[in-house]
Amino acid sequence: MNEYHRTLNVPENASEAEIRQAYRELARKWHPDRFQEGPERAWAEKQMIDINQAYNALINRCKAAPPPPGIERFQEVRFLIEAGQLSRARQLMCAMDERSAEWNFHFGQMLLKRNDYEKAVVYLKIAVRQAPDNETYKRLLTKAEALNNKNRIGGVFKRLRGFHLPKKFKRP
Numbered sequence: 787m788n789e790y791h792r793t794l795n796v797p798e799n800a801s802e803a804e805i806r807q808a809y810r811e812l813a814r815k816w817h818p819d820r821f822q823e824g825p826e827r828a829w830a831e832k833q834m835i836d837i838n839q840a841y842n843a844l845i846n847r848c849k850a851a852p853p854p855p856g857i858e859r860f861q862e863v864r865f866l867i868e869a870g871q872l873s874r875a876r877q878l879m880c881a882m883d884e885r886s887a888e889w890n891f892h893f894g895q896m897l898l899k900r901n902d903y904e905k906a907v908v909y910l911k912i913a914v915r916q917a918p919d920n921e922t923y924k925r926l927l928t929k930a931e932a933l934n935n936k937n938r939i940g941g942v943f944k945r946l947r948g949f950h951l952p953k954k955f956k957r958p
Contacts, residue, residue, distance in 0.1 A: 790840035802848040809841040863892050872896050887916035891923050894930065903934035 791798050794808040816834050821827040866875035875896050882889060894909035910927040917923055 790843050793836050793840035794844065796844075800844070802845065805841065805844045805848065809837065812837045860888055860892055863896075867892065867896050867899060870899070872900050887913045887920065887923065890916065891920075891926070895926060898926070898930050898933070901937075903930060903937050906930045907934050 788798070791800070794800075794805060794812065796804055796808045800808075813834070816830050816837060818827050818830045818834060821830045863875050863878055866872070866878065875892075879889065879893055879896070890909045890913035894906045894913060897903075897906035897909060907927070907930045910923065910930050913923045914920070914927050
């Protein structure tokens with residue numbers, strides 16, 4: 787595998803994003819269409835064949851490799867939500883490809899902390915639908931629905947407080 791890492795000029799522990807970035811840079815530099823017909827173009831074609839081969843091998847290896855044992859995917863997201871760093875948690879989650887029950891649960895949890903009750907209910911309902919046996923998901927959904935209803939009712943009362951009857955309807 788070392789030759790593939792050397793070809794793309796990435797370390798052996800490079801992430802998928804680092805591999806993609808290195809590939810893009812090299813592809814821009816060595817794409818045969820950038821060269822005129824002749825020996826330079828033929829050499830660039832050989833370079834691109836090597837670059838593509840290295841990229842495919844490293845990306846397939848990244849996708850096939852299981853996550854390191856003992857490290858949970860959402861551990862950092864949980865920590866950020868608990869620490870109140872909701873924007874950073876949202877960024878991390880939006881960068882993930884997977885939209886599992888756990889992802890929807892944590893996204894709903896983050897929205898709930900941001901007081902965006904209506905959207906939180908939507909994501910938590912999806913999480914419960916994806917994992918109907920998970921009691922934690924159900925409890926948070928119930929809490930989010932209660933907060934959403936309370937928020938809606940509170941909004942109605944606020945509007946009613948500002949409402950004044952026209953003079954002709956008031957008692958003398």
